[in-house]
Amino acid sequence: xxxxxxxxxxxxxxxxxxxxxxxxxxxxxxxxxxxxxxxxxxxxxxxxxxxxxxxxxxxxxxxxxxxxxxxxxxxxxxxxxxxxxxxxxxxxxxxxxxxxxxxxxxxxxxxxxxxxxxxxxxxxxxxxxxxxxxxxxxxxxxxxxxxxxxxxxxxxxxxxxxxxxxxxxxxxxxxxxxxxxxxxxxxxxxxxxxxxxxxxxxxxxxxxxxxxxxxxxxxxxxxxxxxxxxxxxxxxxxxxxxxxxxxxxxxx
Ligand code: PEP
Numbered sequence: 001x002x003x004x005x006x007x008x009x010x011x012x013x014x015x016x017x018x019x020x021x022x023x024x025x026x027x028x029x030x031x032x033x034x035x036x037x038x039x040x041x042x043x044x045x046x047x048x049x050x051x052x053x054x055x056x057x058x059x060x061x062x063x064x065x066x067x068x069x070x071x072x073x074x075x076x077x078x079x080x081x082x083x084x085x086x087x088x089x090x091x092x093x094x095x096x097x098x099x100x101x102x103x104x105x106x107x108x109x110x111x112x113x114x115x116x117x118x119x120x121x122x123x124x125x126x127x128x129x130x131x132x133x134x135x136x137x138x139x140x141x142x143x144x145x146x147x148x149x150x151x152x153x154x155x156x157x158x159x160x161x162x163x164x165x166x167x168x169x170x171x172x173x174x175x176x177x178x179x180x181x182x183x184x185x186x187x188x189x190x191x192x193x194x195x196x197x198x199x200x201x202x203x204x205x206x207x208x209x210x211x212x213x214x215x216x217x218x219x220x221x222x223x224x225x226x227x228x229x230x231x232x233x234x235x236x237x238x239x240x241x242x243x244x245x246x247x248x249x250x251x252x
Contacts, residue, residue, distance in 0.1 A: 003209045005165060005232040006249045007041035007126060008239025009066060009094060010048075019048040023055045025242045030060060030249075038232050038252035041092050042239075043126075046080050053089030064092025064126065067100055070113045072120075082114075082121035093118050094234070096128040096152060098171045108151035115153065119160050126165045126211070126234065127153060129192075133172035141170075142191055149192065154199050161200055165209045166192060167234040173214025175236055182223045182230075185212045189229035218244050221251035 014022060023042055030040065043064040044052050053063055069079035085093055095118060096111040111127070118125050129148040131141040145168070153164060168188050170180050180188075189210045197205035212224050213234030224230055232252050238244040 002207050002231055003165075004038040004252045005041060005209055005211060006038045006245075006252060007043055007064065007092065007094070007167075007211065007232075007234050008245050009043045009097070009213075009234055009236050010045060010239060011066070011099070011236060012045060013240055014045070014048070016048060016051060019044055020051055020055055022240070022242060023048075023052045023061075026245060027056055027059045027061055029242065029246045033246075033250075034060070035249055038249050040245075040249045041126075043092065043094050046085075049085065049088035049090050056089075062092060063088075063090040064094060064124075065090055066094045066097065068093050068095065068114055068118055068123075070110050070117070072117055082118045082123055085118075086121045086123055091124055092126055092165075093123045094126045094128065094167075096148070098128065098130060098132075098169060098174055102171075108148055111152045112155065115156070115164075116160075119156075119163060124163055124165060126167050128167045128169050128213070128234070130169040130171050130174075130214075136170065136172060141188070145188065145192065146195060149195055158200050158204060161196075162204050162207065165211060167211040167213050168192060169213035169234060171214075175215070177215050179215045179220050179224070180212070182227050185224050185230055186227035189227065193229055216248060218247035218251065221248045225252050 041062040065085045068082045100106045129145050131144040135144045209231040211232045211234045216233045217238045
């Protein structure tokens, strides 16, 4: 059985005390109501990581960053390396979120560099892919995602690729309130799995966790997660509300 994961992406929200309070309340909820089905991951801003790690000590919740530097260390003012992230106690890092691709011009080659560094540091990568609206309308969304995966991930050795989590996030659905239909999500997830099968074989393809992201909320999570190739979600806005995030984790 492949791992089911629901990861919350807090983006650039929450000051330290708000973040610690949110992490504490989610932690308390899962201590009181242990979820057996999905692993829940909180992907916080960098400055929250060490504090939230302390809050989550001895809990079942996991912790992640939303980005990492593309160099291992040195004179890169303002950057945060994979080793630094790992040293906070975090286990995950999101790489290639569409907001990084769009606002910070991160391309697939750079994302590949970050992915290799993150794996070297012992982090699990949540690698995001997905098409923008014109690409969906022009019916080229399969080609777009194929290229993102080929350049971003497919030079990894099989034992490294086996540690990757993929998040399919149609950009037109992120933060817009527009959600992909369960059938649209399934169609792409199954295509992504077929690409992995071609490159790495059936066993790795069957084991790869593929998350859906894009305006996922408690009211639509169950029907999307019920699709056979959808193994959980990457959640933005709804991850900032304890009740919504916990309900989505429980929807897996
Ligand atoms: C995201 O930022 O990864 C995301 C899916 O955002 P939202 O859930 O707000 O659409």
